[in-house]
Amino acid sequence: MGGGAEQFYVNDELQRQKRSFSFRLRRSIGDGGSTNSRNSNNNSSTCTNNNSLLSPVTSARLEVPSLSVSVSRRSSIYKKPDKDDSGIIHIVPDIELPLMTFSDQYDIEKTLAEGCFARILLAHHRPTNTTVVLKAVHAELATLKDFQKEFHLNYQLSHHRNILSAYNVAFQTKDYYVFAMEHAPFGDLAANLGQHGLHESACKTISEQLSSALGFMHSKNLVHRDLKLENVLVFTPDFSRIKLCDFGTTTKKSLLVHKVKHTWTSCVPPEVLEIVKNERFTCMPASDSWQFGILLYNILTGSPPWHMADWVKDAQYASFMKYEERKTTKIPDNFRRFSPRLMRCFRKYLTHDPEDRCKVTEVTKYMKDRWVECRIATSKSAMLISPNPDQDSCIYLNKREGRLSADENKLKLKRMMSTYGLDNSIDQTVVRRRVIEWLSTCDTNFDSDLESLAALEVAN
């Protein structure tokens, strides 16, 4: 950046794969570093780095790690973390942030969102004629170290196709620490969800991508810690490309942390809910697994399964916990719409004890199964199911039934009854004869009708 505002990095090896405005990936990583968590005044990992890694280049280009290269080719930066967790990704470099104003290089088009700590701005980067999103973190709400850590992790994780790409561009203004990232044209999952959730196939697509992103982070011994609808960005209307964002609370596994502030209580795992204020606890990937389970339920239904994972205060959680611990076989009402296979999956993600919780990638084993069933036809909660004709709901099935002709319905009923050994073949001739006899005893004026019925019988 130097006198200018941006920082650009070069990696000859990846140049071939660069996008239209892409750049080259820097490779040098300093020694030592420090990490602080924005939300947890604790701070847990300690690193320092004296190298200023963001060496400027002269051309005005934005840099983002190429997404078309597989992770395995990313040599030094993405080498598997050592057994002692000293993976290089955990070393947060001290980045010198040049002071500038937004208008030096950007036209701010609009504010996309105001997070708890940051403003998210849609901007046009004039020198490269590129639309970017600027995450402007309030300088009085975050330390420089917090900012450096979030930027560093986001940038380093950008190689995964389901993790938001950050450009290698960071600067500070009078009030903000700022870094640039790609724009998600369809906003976040919360904005795309609707009252009744999404179709099963969309949920499968989302969960597969998200579990892959989180699995990638876990393989680097990183825990996201703030998985929620608002932190999943949508790039295509059919959800075939979604990306995880917001690495402000991401922490190295096994470090001592404080609770994440400013999140939904429904997303807080039970073991974290139990922690008293200011107490610290060990950060484990199992908390991402929990949040993944909550998010999965949320996208399937449109709302979280309970208000908080406290079996004393929350009856819905209490009934799930009883079921999950096999103290009852009664499926909690709000889970009745799901197939046994998906219930098995939920049990693994939403196990009360974090030690027993599955890995975040477990969901991939359930992709071929049916997830939503019509089991709740008689339950009260049936009314909660989406009237959306694409939704796998009883309401939808009933509507569809209504469209079938009476004959088709009779045929279906016959087939179903014979499956259960209830073959009810009725001799129509006998029925008709009985009706004729009965009518003849009722009303002598019915003669003509009787005649026509008798004629019908002969014809049959």
Ligand SMILES: Nc1ncnc2c1ncn2[C@@H]1O[C@H](COP(=O)(O)OP(=O)(O)OP(=O)(O)O)[C@@H](O)[C@H]1O
């Ligand atoms: N690249 C992007 N493209 C489009 N929208 C974005 C992008 N990044 C963030 N947003 C929107 O801004 C919101 C806030 O972003 P982000 O979570 O990064 O900020 P934050 O201050 O860390 O939020 P919080 O701490 O409240 O979760 C997101 O939920 C999303 O709706």
